[in-house]
Amino acid sequence: MADEFPFEISPMFEGERVRKDDMYVELAGPKSKGFELVNAVEIDEIEDGKFTLIGPDISDMEEGGRYPLAMIYRIAGELVEPDLEAIVERRNHDFQNYLQGVMHLNQRYDVWLRINKDSITKGLDSFEHIAKATMMLFRNELPFIEKIEATYITDMEKVEEELAKAMERYAARDERTRNLHDEDVDTFYGCSLCQSFAPTSVCVISPDRIALCGAINWFDGRAAAKVDPDGPQFPIEKGELLDEMGGEYSGVNEVAQKLSGGEYNRIKIHSFFEFPHTSCGCFEVVGFYMPEVDGIGWVDRDYTGMAPNGLAFSTMAGQTGGGKQVIGFLGIGVNYFRSPKFIQADGGWNRVVWMPKFLKDKVLADIPTEIVDKVATEEDAHDLDTLKEFLKEKDHPVVKNWGADEEEDEDEGSTGTSTAMPAFDMPGPAMLQNIPPMTGSGSGGMKITLKNAKVSIDKVILSSKK
């Protein structure tokens, strides 16, 4: 779109890297200071499209130099509210990367930008171009922004001054996110983006349950629903609370019925066993129930080994997903581990017995201290026996429930592994003489003797008695 701007704008420049030798200037980053911030303000406080620069412009900067950069956007509109700030702010990163010759890394106060030398020669001599292009993209994608204004600061003193204020703003947001729970809102959001591949998959996004793909949280859902209420993200009125621990709501159930095409009509968003939340296929972690220990294990998709039940991620993942409610397996995003309501219907962390070390380390901070050492990893247990031992030793809460169940059959377990079916040796005719004559219970009918007969059986199915 070289019409108004001295650079092309396209998603194809997203991965563009500007290396030290190619850069004209570096802005903010680890060796300087900077931040990006979006503020929601009243509509009459700003002038649409206005750009203000405090400090030197690109044309004033020396080649190869490093300067601080703060980018403050103020947005206003009927539907604009402070909860949307973070959503809009996150897009600054994406949009600035769309600009050819501009590289933007990280977010908030970690932002780090570089501008390519080539772009300068092509006419990128002012931050105004960057700001205006970014504002155009904001307006195009998020039409609830009726007015937007940008202020860029490249003067160190002023940057530091504003940075302190920005930090407060970020802290306040984080506080709100942390303290916002399912019970604090009337509306959840649904996301059906995956239906283009998984027809019956609908994610219910609540403050305590982010979408399992990790891409959309409750605030994102809210913003997207405002942009396009008929679009893939839409509001779900909670309705009546039907089950507090399980997280079941009448409004959610109505939507479930409609959007899954009747596949299911109830969802308990914090339950593993009853009407669990469905997944499409891109979940990062799959949970699996091990009846032998009455506990739930979790495997992430990067783990290439076997879980204690002898199954690999791919096999178990194949049992769930596809937008179907399957009991015994549950696909989730890593972020769900961090939810205060993590599978609370089934005991939450107290029901978790095993996860790969790598995964456990990732979420270590979110595992309650009373249980953290009682959750086994592949270093502690690699099969059901060693797992049982470990859990007993650590006195894991699930051990209490073991008395009730009989010992499971030791032979049960390794189904679906990749070991070959043992070759079945054909008994020679001689051996058959040891087979006692078969007599059936119950008579009726005639007696038949098979002589010199060849019996071909296509398939024999063995069932263990339960």
Place this chain on the structure above:
Amino acid sequence: MAAKAKAKELDTTRNAVPFDKANIPGPKMAKAVQAEMAGKFISKAKRPLLIVGTAAGDDGVIEIVRTMAEKGIPVAATGSSLKRLNEEGIDATYVNLHALVSYLKDPDWKGFDGKGGYNTTIFLGHNYYYASQLMSTLKNFTKIKIISIDRHYHPNAGQSFGNLKTEDFLKALDVVVAQL
């Protein structure tokens, strides 16, 4: 006149063998024609369509395309010819050549202007083997007349030049458009 004089010294029927040695389709092969004849034939066509390939953007050839377009012959720009045609301000519609022959075969296709199919196709500026093969579709499955005014002999056309040297080719094109 100069054009007539040109036409006299120029013999576009020479060397009328397929430019691709084994490209002999069968008993029915194009009649080699003189440039003047080709031009007259085109000028009489009821619903002509000029189909150009990427090489139609070459100097010497593109002016011919412009002249024909200005004379009201619709131009189907196949390959990447549209780029050059647009730069030169010549009105043309992009279409993939393989898709185009399938449209031409369809009695219900209303053409680019919605007024109906075409009864004569004029080929110019094509990758030889590509165009030859697709002309075979028109030759065998439609009654559409095919005339090639391209540099090489196209056996699947109804009428074609022989294999021409570049200078003769450009001269021939001048003679063709002089008849329009």
Place this chain on the structure above:
Amino acid sequence: MVIKKGRFTIEGLENVQINIGKVTSSDEAEEPQGPTPAPDIHGLRDWDMRLLKRYEPVYSPICDLCCYCTYGKCDLTGNKEGACGINMEAHQAREAMIRTLTGAAAHAGHGRHLLNHLIKRFGADHPIDAGPSNIKAPVTQTVLGVKPETIGDFVPVLDYVEEQITQLLATAHLGQEGSAIDFESKALHAGMVDHVGMEVSDIIQISCLDMPKSQADAPLVDMGMGLIDSTKPVLLCIGHNVAAVTYIMDYMDEHDLFDKIELAGLCCTAHDMTRINTRAKVVGSLSKQLKYIRSGIPDLIIVDEQCIRADMMQETSKLHIPVIATNDKVMYGLPDRSKDDIDDIIRDLASGDQPGVLLFDYDKVGELAPKLVMKMAPIRKEKGITALPDDAEFKKLASSCTQCGACVIGCPQGLEIDKAMEAAAEGDLTLFEELHDKCIGCGRCEFECPKKIPILNVIEKAAQKVIREEKGKLRTGRGQVGDAEIREEGVNLVMGTTPGIVAIIGCPNYPDGSRDVYEVAEEMLQRSYIVVASGCSAMDIGMFKNEEGKTLYERYGGGFLKGNLLNTGSCVSNGHITATAIKVAAIFAGRDISGNFEEIADYVMCRIGAVGLAWGGFTQKALSIGTGCNRLGIPVVLGPHGPKYRRAYPGKAYDKDKWNILDSRDGSVHNVEPAPEHLLITAENKAELMPMLAKLCFRPGDNNLGRMIKLTHYIELNEKYLGVLPDDWHIYVRGEADLPLAMREKLLKILEEEHGWKIDWNKKKILEGPARKVDISFQPTNVPRLCKGAVE
């Protein structure tokens, strides 16, 4: 006595043999079987007819005659009938079916040969392991409804493949099928069967021969004529079937010969050699074959099957290069010396008494080849044997050219050899240097030259400087795509961050040199498409570098992720491409795949934005691979030699009736945008190809994020290569959220001014205009019985 229904007791068993087929545990969930396990020729005919109704076949006869039988030859020009009653249309369809079938047979034959060999070597119980996958053999399972666990389980699979091939070939006989549309259905069947054969071939070799198992970071190897150290003995392997070569590699490993001998491969054998042992070298694709032989560098050539020069013996005997043939598909009239003593054979070959032998005993091949090449090398190097002229001879040859142009007419590419000769005679080699890459190394020019100039040798000599610089890098074939990768990529596919998947496969009969496939791959990778490559194309993609001297395989990762470049491997690895599409249906939509081909193909065609590119497709295998992709709902683009396959499946965007799709939620009919517009189409050059690839990634099931990104690239590529906005971009707009972000305002204006759409400028919303609205929950399908409440 009449035996009626009821219960009876068997009192005794005397001399009874009981054969038990399979023992399974009922804990394994019984996999539901779809409606068409192991379909015969007409088993999936309904699906074929749905495809063929929308993408009506178009024929471009390469010959107007039919030369089949002794009633003929018959002239079919103008769609006449021949003596047997067949018309031009049906005959072309028959011809295309036979080509497809030939390709399928090549892969199936390769697979059966490998399977027999590997079962003998490793046992029928050797487990299958092609990587972390819940579905081990997706194509096999979808087509046959079986879940193989061991390589022995593939025996009945190939039985099925071979039965289909026999039945299909039978229909090529005179007086069989008479209708073009049913020949097409048979061709589609052949294509599908080809993918089964390929999948079997590759899975068994991955499982037994220690090849990378769905490995994203498979090792990189060097590639190129410029990289072979010709001072060492050079052992060249040509073909596709790596069985015999593994014995050579084992022997060389055991005796520490990799430093002493340059073991190189051409074409798919090279792919598979390097998948097993990264010390093997890759010369390059097929078009290098004759050129490399003529260079005189190889001291011994081992051949197996497929794509090998038919004049191998004539060419090699002139240059004292002995040949060992290891597969009965390619025997060249040579003596079978499998039972003879290795030393005797070596003596006869080294002395030149015999130009070549057949050797089906692979243990002998393993030992003999290294020994022989080490013996041959000093003999040949001392003689300095090469077909290439020296400088003086070169000048003489170039000057003897009279620019008659016969070579140009004989050249399949129409290369201007005469002009290059003229320039070279005056000492200017640049035209030949440019021509060298576009030359596919066929040698037809030499047969046309009245002066008997050995033109290919002249080309190669002239391009020596360029050839020496031909050094690339290849990521060794990784085989299948693993489940975890697909799941991880799912987010990108849904969010549109990955605009589509482009599979650049097949042969090197490119219209304008091998750089095209590199540039296509590079452009699409920059745009974050996933690029999958295989066979000759995978090699050529790795032969070019950027300003920093890095090849694409070094610049991009090899996983199934946005902006990654995967090399699946040799031609038989193409089965993994369709397998990946099947896995997407299984993983994300939870579809049951066993024996359920139609439903899966329907899912793929409605939702998965993938397109195949066989830019230089020239063999029958390329057609069968493409046709197999077509039956699974994946569109394919061929280069300008493509129409020589005689039939294509273009779509007609203007014919609205062809683009009706059902919503499986309620069976309602919706008229949708043409996506994919074509199923099998050709393009003239790279510039035309680029936007076409982007357009062929649109699907009716696109959500707006996906559609927006796809439309962005379609528009940008069209502007870049054709200089303008495409004139049909608006057809793919269902709502304002589909509009490319950076161009939204400009496009809304155009929609209003040029297309009369109604726009709400305050909210930047489209009020009226699109043919249909976006309904994210729209469940597109072409198959009525898949709709809720359907009765069929």
